[in-house]
Amino acid sequence: MRSCKVVVGFFIPCFCIIYLSGAFSPQDNYLINCGSNTDVLVDNRLFLGDSNSIYTSQGKSVVFEENTNPSSNLSFLYSSARVFNDASKYVFNINKIGTHFLRLHFSPFTSHNYDLRKAIFSFSANGVLLFSVNTTITNSVVREFILMVDKFELEINFTPNPYESSFAFVNAIEVFSAPDDFIIGDGAKSVGPKGIREFNQNMTLQTLETVHRINVGGLKLTPFNDTLWRSWITDEDFLILKYAAKIARTSHVPKYQKGGATREIAPDSVYMTAQQMNTDNVTTDFKFNITWNFPVAIKDASHFVRLHFCDIVSLSPGQLYFNVYLNGFTAYKDLDLSSLTFRELATPYYIDFVVYSGSSGVVQVSIDPSNLSSSMRKNAILNGVEIMKMVNFVASRTGSNKRNVWVIVSSVLGSFVLLTVVMILAALLFFVCRKKKLKSKPSESAGWTPLRRYGSSSHGTLSDGTSPGPNGYLGQRIPFAEIQLATNNFDKSLLVGSGGFGMVYKGILGDNRKVAIKRGVPGSRQGLPEFQTEITVLSKIRHHHLVSLVGYCEEQSEMILVYEYMEKGPLKRHLYGPGISPLSWKKRLEICIGAARGLHYLHTGFAQGIIHRDIKSTNILLDENCVAKVADFGLSRTGPCLNETHVSTGVKGSFGYLDPEYFRRQQLTDKSDVYSFGVVLFEVLCARPAIDPLLTREQVNLAEWAMQWQKDGQLDKIVDPHIRGQIKLNCLRKFGETAEKCLADYGIDRPTMGDVLWNLEYAFQLQESGTLGEVPEISNELPVPLPEGLHNEVYNGDGASDISTSKVFSQLMTNEGR
Template sequence: MVTKFIRFLPLIIASLVSFSSSFTPSDNYLLNCGSPSNTSIYSRLFLTDSTKPGSDFLSADRSISLKNQVPSPNSSTLYHTARVFTRSSGYRFNIKKNGTHLVRFHFSPFVSQGFDLTTANFSVLVNGNLILGGLHLNNTDTVLREYILKIDRTAVEIVFTPGNESGFGFVNAIELFSAPRDFIVDEGVKLLSADGSKVYKNLSSRVLETVTRINVGGPKVTPFNDTLWRTWIPDDDYLVLKSAARRVNTTHPPNYQTGGASRDIAPDSVYMTAQEMNRENPNFNARFNITWNFPVGSDCARYLVRLHFCDIVSRGLNLLYFNVYINGYLACEDLDLSTVYHALASPVYFDVIVDSGDSTVVQVSVGPSILSSTSAMNAILNGAEIMKILGHENSESSTKEKNIWIIVGLVVGFVGLCLILLALLLVMKCWKKKPKPRPAESVGWTPLRVNGGSSHSRMSEGTAYVSPGPNGYLAMRIPFADLQFATNNFDKSLIIGSGGFGMVYKGVLRDNTKVAVKRGVPGSRQGLPEFQTEITVLSKIRHRHLVSLVGYCEEQSEMILVYEYMEKGPLKKHLYSSGFPPLSWKQRLEICIGSARGLHYLHTGSAQGIIHRDIKSTNILLDENYVAKVADFGLSRSGPCLNETHVSTGVKGSFGYLDPEYFRRQQLTDKSDVYSFGVVLFEVLCARPAVDPLLAREQVNLAEWAMQWQKKGMLEQIIDPHLAGQIKPSSLKKFVETAEKCLADYGVDRPTMGDVLWNLEYALQLQETAQQREPSEGSSVDGPNSPTFGIVPQIPSSNIRADGERGNHNSDISTTDVFSQLMTNDGR
């Protein structure tokens, strides 16, 4: 503890120096709400809000002052009182100087005078604009909400509105003060999206809500040590791989330059600490990234990401070159901090705007540039702030409202025309002779012909086997007009999902076939490699447990993929999303078995095999009968050739599921999919996300957390409560042993997907019969450390086939039967 204090002593001294020259705002209102007296916090005087209606700040007599009779001895005196609003009411503040202001609301619920503040449900409006809607505090934790907004009036009115007639709102303290000049600027802010980057305009006129503020590589910074009285928290809990980063700090104050970052942008202690690449770790090669996942909401919002840099690691100019990535997009390439002001240790910051999509995190990564020399290969980050942009879609909604009647008129006319054309088509169809059906193809484990299309393709009979186009897949093309018809011109009400590629719509083709239509952002070619990979992979393969590609569209700058529709959606939603009945243990086992069959087919269906690279619960889809199918092949790669052990490639995948050996060595094998599948197995068992940054530090990563409980022999303590009393011990033991083996640190120690499949089928049989079969000589059923783990002799399941096509029973013997002879000692 003493060592840690001495280590950060220079930072503490620097913070005291910076505080002595603190910013003096033009407007500075600090209220101790509900208190009869003033109080001083961090050398700032919080005034009492007058209990006399209409005077000072209170706008009307619609409030009650409360006092906490049993305050926590460690709590701030600000939280010993509160102002309660039983009707819409609040405060009014006169403004001396228009411009950007900061507003902070302090909420710390307690019970007093018949009011339980944890049951409050209310909204907050500032000058008539809703900035905080439906706040409901279900515990006694203190909550601080900070907003940055532009004030262009002579007064600010803050109104607290109860959620219903019998409800109420409350607040413990309010801060309203002017921000420094150019705290939020409009020039040079970049918007990153799937269709590339562009300049974002009028940022200063938006309302920003602070989500998180991070001191990367350093200790917690309290409001006393910040000129704007902010709190900066350490980055430890947000690092995806802690061993990839190394803390660095300096005792020298930052070299501030005119026009650059100032102490009001971030305190000295932020710029005097950083995380850099841990190049001393022998498990990493020369090039790797440091990555942070910062949790945000799940409402597809837009965020301002402010990153702070100060080169405290270089010995000279032009030595440090690195790249910055946000949500996988390249935000800054070949960044050399010393060229900004031609000096070292000069603080700079960059503002970038991103959309979260369906992700619950904003991901920031830094890594070496191709310009980096071998000896100076490094990347750093000093600080990060994430701010949510409120109401960024208002202008778009306004434009749509103005044109609503034009759209209605066009739709009515279009529907009328369609009805006329449909009548003509029905008449013409009656005159035509029905074509003879083509006999069904026998589909096995070998890839389909590239030129042959897919049996799921909805093209006409005459185009099913035409000569391939430039890409060899002309037979699977679907006209854009057909997809407009199928999705009601991409009606937003038909959206069933979204991701990095674009939106996914539910559609119905002209032959009444239900499909899922994944549409890339129109005009963007950023997802072109994934688009082409998906077509390449899915046009060659077909299997009961792989989502089938119906077709694709590549016209009018569109990139659209059309799949068979999966009625029940992703597995993830059935594990820990509300509104779905919990899956039984048997259902979960069958889903895991189906997924394993699909992956086993990918790995072994051709000479090189196919490695998926993005196995996770959102990429396992369920049909109407809960049959599992593996989906999303945009990151797939061909496996190594016969004379190779791996494929050397850049790291792709999803955090929480990423094979650590692949991450360290950038050497991809099919065992990387096995690792990801092991995480899915624990996800199925425990019904929680692979990564949950909101949990305690030791629980954030599911794989690590589950393995800790497994080593203690107490894994049953963390399984899904809905499974209580359902799982037979022998079935659970085999399932957990299989998942544990999948998560081995090194791929050579992991089972193949064939081994995983056999063990899962065995776990299902144990569940249904609770009778363990005698193992073959030399095999091991219960020994996870045995070299023969995963080779379990058994009669193959009859209800799930490994051959490619559903309902195809033409083969005399299934691949399952073949593999049973190869994999058991009896078969040998």
């Protein structure tokens, strides 16, 4: 594969305009108008055309010819692009080692040679994978990163996806050095179940991607109003209870102090507005808080959170005491801003945290008054929020001299010997305990521990004594060397996806089986419970509509899961992923029925059943024949025992699909999966995401929005236009009724997955037998329950019973089978 090298080192920083007196002037400052020979002035910043700096025989310039009279300079900037058919790179000369901003602009358009919406690619900077574009880009997107550049060149690599015969593109690039101490190495606090702790890694070495930048209580700010050319949006759409908050404003310019916040940390406007407690019409002893929920794209990931404060509400110092919470955990107790700003009011201050987003896919920020507040002056404020995904974890560097090397080697050897002794003692203790038939409580280990035989993992939330075979897990172990060979040593060109657990690669095993290989972060303990749960669940189940586990690897501190390869990928991609032909209504129905069969098997195939806990369109995969299979069992739990009604557990799941009753009561049942599946049904019908924060307030949440149309009897108004003429009205009515019952507020009012399956198959029959336009009378009640014994039957993709799998199923239902 040839490499196209775009050298832009000669772009001298002095070409860029200093647009405000006293504004920040970065030592490195590259602004590139890609694919163009024209310089463009945007927000008083000069973007230079790159056509004269490129080996034009390889990279291609693509121009949107219709945009000859753009409405703005920004649209002019987006009227050209640099397109790469092969792995390519830009290389920038760096004058100042340190933290830099990197912004990449993507705005797809169609020319006579390229439809940029069909580009599928990944890009990296100095070897760190920043983003993988697995679904095509349809709207203008700016990806902003803050990263350490520790050498005198910055390489930005673009790699098209070879399996999609795709290409890469970029419209504009910004690279500029950040102010000194913009990110402080030891300045962040880690917040979580174990309380507030020092974040034990050098924050300056982390690569951060901006997720949210919020001007709390204020207006939207454009790059023109920010000395670092950032965009800030309002907080209104993220407030949980809007009447709990009241906007505070001041016309006085903030009082910046040396060593504190600066205009580069956040502009004046952020510190001149805030949200405060709305105490109007409430008694002084009434307790409540202000809470914001910020959805994040990657669940189960660590995020850097910067909170901005400026006391513009107090009349004198020492009046304001309040608490700050992140994801429900105390981040700062009894915060007194005046004590941090030398008793000065209206002085900007910011605090950095690291928080784990969890599987809910949300970073939650809350504030409430402290008990130290006087009864007449209880208040809490927040001026700004920045949330950034931590793209990679990088430990602090050590010296390179021999003495330090030997210290490291000695430590490693010592740890190895100690670990060996501990493992031997643990094994002896295990067999002694087993001999005495003592039951030990499961506990979380302090470090990496290899998987034991089936049912003996300290993390195995699903261990119930069942064994998939005489050798337990060992029969599915795959050597690390074989996985390296299958993925060409984890070649980035084989990347097909990424998630909270890690990267997913396409690979071919030695027996020519095509597989999907999910690799956790090497050496990291993050994701260990999910890793073990996934193996536990998939080792003991087999079903035509559940993704099969081929094997796993736990060598060399690796956590790798190997699955059957699902050629067409996640259902979500085929519903509203651009560049892919929309699925027909009949095919969508078949996919829903297949997924329902898989879930019905999970819920009823064991004495306690299995609750998936993360049903969504990205976890329903399609094979080459569009047969649906449920995937990703890392959050799964066994259901309640026969004498129990629920499982008490911490809330896990994905924002937009989460059962509200489970969220409120932290009581998990199989009806939580039913709720999530109801969201998927509307997602299939409407072809839009479960949560879309870019829509109007009443449309953001798909479940709430679709339910309103369903209850008004106008569900046909929000059907995906691609299939509107294909759906027979009686089928649509039954489908809508089924989704509505799945989304009942209380689990007791929801159908079982068996009932859902019955109704979907009935809707399919109505679609097959009816005629377009006919609307026969249909009962509002769910049909009669499944015939006796049907829950013991396993279905294959064409609707027939799979007898061989049923035999395995029936064995799992009996004690003899275990």
